[in-house]
Amino acid sequence: MFQRTLSGEALSWFYELPSESIDCFRQLADRFVNRFILRTDEQSTAQLFKVKQDKGEGLKAFVNRWQGATARVRNFDKRVAEEAFV
Secondary structure (H helix, E strand, O other): OHHHHOOHHHHHHHHHOOOOOOOOHHHHHHHHHHHHHOOOOOEOHHHHHHOOOOOOOOHHHHHHHHHHHHHOEOOOOHHHHHHHHO
């Protein structure tokens, strides 16, 4: 039912959640709020160089976290972001 209220990036995020990674609605809500609502900690593009894939972290999870980090960047510079991702 929750996914019916989503569209665009939020809907993609929902469908890309790893299977059985959410145990309850509260956990889903917390992850959603952290990803899409709590964007008060704006950063510069240079901060993206600090975002690294954690040991044991799957690629999808890392990319989701990366997208969350890019969403908090003010004055986003795509060229710098691409360099930081590699």
